[in-house]
Amino acid sequence: xxxxxxxxxIVLLAVWGAHGRAQSVDSIYRDxxxxxxxxxxxxxxxxxxxxKVNQLLSNYVRVDVDDDGGLAIESxxxxxxxxxxxxxxxxxxxxxxxQDADFSxxxxxxxxxxxxxGIPVLxxxxxxHGLIARNATTFPQAIALASTWDPSLVNRxxxxxxxxxxxxxxxxxxxxxxxxxxxxxxxxxxxxxxEDVYLVTQMGLAATTGLQGGGELVGSDSVVSAPKHLAGxxxxxxxxxxxxxxxxxxxxxxxILEPFRQAVTKANVWGIMPSHSEIDGVPAHGNEWLLNDxxxxxxxxxxxxxxxxxxxxxxxxxxxxxxxxxxxxxxxLKSGVNLDQPRxxxxxxxxxxxxxxxxxMPYLDQRVREVLRVKFMLGLFENPYVDKQKAIAVQDDPTSxxxxxxxxxxxxxxxxxxxxxxxxxxDELTKIAVIxxxxxxxxxxxxxxxxxxxxxxxxxxxEYLADTDIEVNFAQGCGITSxxxxxxxxxxxxxxxxxxxxxxxxxxxxIAAAATLASTSDVAIVAVGDNYFTSREAFFxxxxxxDRGDINLVGNQDALVKAVIDTGTPTxxxxxxxxxxxxxxxxxxxxxxxxxxxxxxxTARAVxxxxxxxxxxxxxxxxxxxxxxxxxxxxxxxRFSGNWKDxxxxxxxxxxxxxxxxxxxxxxxxxxxxxDQSIAPSDSVAVTLDVTNTGDMHGDExxxxxxxxxxxxxxxxxxxxKAFKRVALEAGETxxxxxxxxxxxxxxxxxxxxxxxxxxxFKVFVGTSSREExxxxxxxxxx
Numbered sequence: 034x035x036x037x038x039x040x041x042x043i044v045l046l047a048v049w050g051a052h053g054r055a056q057s058v059d060s061i062y063r064d065x066x067x068x069x070x071x072x073x074x075x076x077x078x079x080x081x082x083x084x085k086v087n088q089l090l091s092n093y094v095r096v097d098v099d100d101d102g103g104l105a106i107e108s109x110x111x112x113x114x115x116x117x118x119x120x121x122x123x124x125x126x127x128x129x130x131x132q133d134a135d136f137s138x139x140x141x142x143x144x145x146x147x148x149x150x151g152i153p154v155l156x157x158x159x160x161x162h163g164l165i166a167r168n169a170t171t172f173p174q175a176i177a178l179a180s181t182w183d184p185s186l187v188n189r190x191x192x193x194x195x196x197x198x199x200x201x202x203x204x205x206x207x208x209x210x211x212x213x214x215x216x217x218x219x220x221x222x223x224x225x226x227x228e229d230v231y232l233v234t235q236m237g238l239a240a241t242t243g244l245q246g247g248g249e250l251v252g253s254d255s256v257v258s259a260p261k262h263l264a265g266x267x268x269x270x271x272x273x274x275x276x277x278x279x280x281x282x283x284x285x286x287x288x289i290l291e292p293f294r295q296a297v298t299k300a301n302v303w304g305i306m307p308s309h310s311e312i313d314g315v316p317a318h319g320n321e322w323l324l325n326d327x328x329x330x331x332x333x334x335x336x337x338x339x340x341x342x343x344x345x346x347x348x349x350x351x352x353x354x355x356x357x358x359x360x361x362x363x364x365x366l367k368s369g370v371n372l373d374q375p376r377x378x379x380x381x382x383x384x385x386x387x388x389x390x391x392x393x394m395p396y397l398d399q400r401v402r403e404v405l406r407v408k409f410m411l412g413l414f415e416n417p418y419v420d421k422q423k424a425i426a427v428q429d430d431p432t433s434x435x436x437x438x439x440x441x442x443x444x445x446x447x448x449x450x451x452x453x454x455x456x457x458x459x460d461e462l463t464k465i466a467v468i469x470x471x472x473x474x475x476x477x478x479x480x481x482x483x484x485x486x487x488x489x490x491x492x493x494x495x496e497y498l499a500d501t502d503i504e505v506n507f508a509q510g511c512g513i514t515s516x517x518x519x520x521x522x523x524x525x526x527x528x529x530x531x532x533x534x535x536x537x538x539x540x541x542x543x544i545a546a547a548a549t550l551a552s553t554s555d556v557a558i559v560a561v562g563d564n565y566f567t568s569r570e571a572f573f574x575x576x577x578x579x580d581r582g583d584i585n586l587v588g589n590q591d592a593l594v595k596a597v598i599d600t601g602t603p604t605x606x607x608x609x610x611x612x613x614x615x616x617x618x619x620x621x622x623x624x625x626x627x628x629x630x631x632x633x634x635x636t637a638r639a640v641x642x643x644x645x646x647x648x649x650x651x652x653x654x655x656x657x658x659x660x661x662x663x664x665x666x667x668x669x670x671x672r673f674s675g676n677w678k679d680x681x682x683x684x685x686x687x688x689x690x691x692x693x694x695x696x697x698x699x700x701x702x703x704x705x706x707x708x709d710q711s712i713a714p715s716d717s718v719a720v721t722l723d724v725t726n727t728g729d730m731h732g733d734e735x736x737x738x739x740x741x742x743x744x745x746x747x748x749x750x751x752x753x754x755k756a757f758k759r760v761a762l763e764a765g766e767t768x769x770x771x772x773x774x775x776x777x778x779x780x781x782x783x784x785x786x787x788x789x790x791x792x793x794x795f796k797v798f799v800g801t802s803s804r805e806e807x808x809x810x811x812x813x814x815x816x
Contacts, residue, residue: 137202191243218272227655259304456646493637651733698728
């Protein structure tokens with residue numbers, strides 16, 4: 034909690050007292066030496082109905098900028114601030130760090146000096162893989178961060194993102210996404226940490242503690258983390274955004290809810306964002322069991338629930354569980370939603386709804402109480418302002434770029450390396466062909482501001498090889514989607530359903546030209562995958578689609594790769610994408626495959642250092658890659674009954690298994706053993722082993738430990754990840770490591786829906802991916 038001296042307090046009280054509107058206000062809530070709960074109750078007791086309602090409202094940032102760069106609060110926004118405001122959606126891509134700091138201070142100063150109670154405003158933003166703001170750092174997309182299998186790195190990424198956000202005036206980040214990505218048709222796979230409960234949980238804990246600072250309260254260089262989307266959003270029917278979620282109750286409790294449960298109980302998150310979806314017919318934003326009974330009562334959540342954009346309104350117009358806007362707002366209020374985002378379009382109906390049904394007034398007080406608690410916890414009543422010079426320094430700190438490069442390099446996954454084509458040797462090359470739609474332009478993924486530091490892979494390779502005699506040439510070959518989509522986006526609108534692929538006839542000539550370039554080169558590097566329109570959030574706007582039923586490469590990208598491979602030139606395919614892609618032809622015929630997902634600001638540098646061996650790839654897949662969308666669900670941890678038969682006339686195993694990734698060096702796991710062969714339910718067991726780098730390069734291996742409950746009172750996953758560790762080794766080095774299976778690793782939800790550990794036989798699998806041939810098996814008894 035921020036402390037101020039008695040003399041400063043006297044000055045502040047004098048300033049407050051100078052305002053006629055504030056002279057009659059009891060100042061107990063302004064005393065920072067009082068307990069937070071007493072300050073909350075003191076303030077709440079003095080608030081009018083409209084002042085309470087306004088604490089649940091939000092609006093977009095509304096700024097006027099004159100020709101000289103001067104900032105002012107837009108007039109209609111200033112009017113709304115007259116009774117205070119709960120939050121402002123502070124995603125503003127037009128202002129730099131200094132302007133952001135100035136404007137956030139302007140908002141806080143206005144409410145302090147021009148409202149009766151002087152309640153500060155929460156400024157909320159997005160930091161899915163770095164703060165969305167001009168000059169802020171864009172790190173690898175969330176699914177790429179998870180592919181590092183390095184929670185400590187992820188923690189450092191979000192710690193820096195929080196510092197950049199708070200220095201500019203932000204207080205709340207609607208981050209991270211804790212949904213399980215088990216359907217690649219869903220356009221938001223890229224925003225997740227993958228398909229596995231344990232991995233998503235560990236990455237979620239790393240992200241939330243990074244954002245909030247790791248303590249019970251949120252410090253002055255940290256922000257409130259509001260994980261999303263509670264819950265089951267990734268399981269929307271057919272992978273379609275906003276569709277209902279059909280999840281068996283036991284799976285929902287044991288798997289889908291688990292990352293959120295641990296974020297609340299272990300990371301003490303102060304925010305939560307519910308799902309767009311309905312679960313068993315009950316929309317999340319109107320689900321009192323989910324947001325009150327479970328979240329607040331069972332898990333002990335003390336923060337605020339922030340609505341996903343417009344979802345209170347959708348209780349009426351989409352889910353149709355409320356006959357009017359008034360019914361919708363009372364349902365959301367009672368269910369536990371605090372902030373109505375992004376523009377408070379629903380909760381503005383609260384005064385008339387409460388006039389008709391005054392028995393809901395206690396729910397209003399409770400929701401306001403929860404918002405005020407967060408504001409007091411953040412210390413905003415004492416110091417709502419930020420230092421502009423600090424904001425500038427934080428954004429310009431060169432260590433942020435170094436961290437972005439470290440994260441990008443650690444995220445890279447090597448999927449294929451036929452005849453050890455990679456790493457490339459500068460001394461053996463004279464001419465390189467760089468080809469493909471994602472070679473000339475770097476895609477960063479959703480929830481991104483494209484910074485000035487971003488290079489294309491082509492430009493990055495030219496810069497990387499500038500001190501050599503290697504000739505680097507470029508040919509796009511083909512696009513991904515029609516330019517009409519890009520025209521609509523640049524015009525400021527959301528692209529509608531006129532997102533077309535490009536007929537082959539229109540690109541036959543450019544594909545042939547790319548193949549010609551490849552045929553005269555020593556090696557071809559072909560970058561293909563997704564763009565913003567082929568893998569993204571599908572908005573609730575007619576035609577603003579983002580989910581996709583076919584997970585093959587879009588357009589003529591396969592034809593481009595085939596044309597290049599047919600030249601006989603050694604071909605490396607670099608994947609830059611947001612969802613699993615069924616690259617059957619590429620997997621069979623390309624000489625090497627490097628998977629980057631979206632690698633952020635340092636994409637170009639990370640690709641270059643990886644291709645030439647300065648970086649030895651050590652990332653691992655965090656999803657199972659199916660052969661086609663017909664093979665969904667393909668996630669590895671299905672119940673045994675869903676994981677043992679394949680389709681007629683189809684190849685069986687997935688293209689790539691969960692946890693898979695190669696290296697330029699080799700590794701051997703040996704001396705694998707358990708500390709005990711039999712344990713009590715309350716005991717832990719240690720898995721120890723030696724890891725040896727058997728090759729001639731430094732490299733990283735990710736040791737993975739899976740568990741199978743041989744017989745349970747309910748069906749159990751075929752196997753499930755329960756521990757992992759990324760290990761860095763020099764050539765020829767051996768390290769002894771230990772991974773611990775805590776009692777929680779053996780927990781399950783029994784027939785009565787209780788969390789228990791059942792005695793019996795377990796199989797412990799230790800290896801380098803979830804694939805059977807990559808695992809060693811040990812036996813363990815829980816007595």
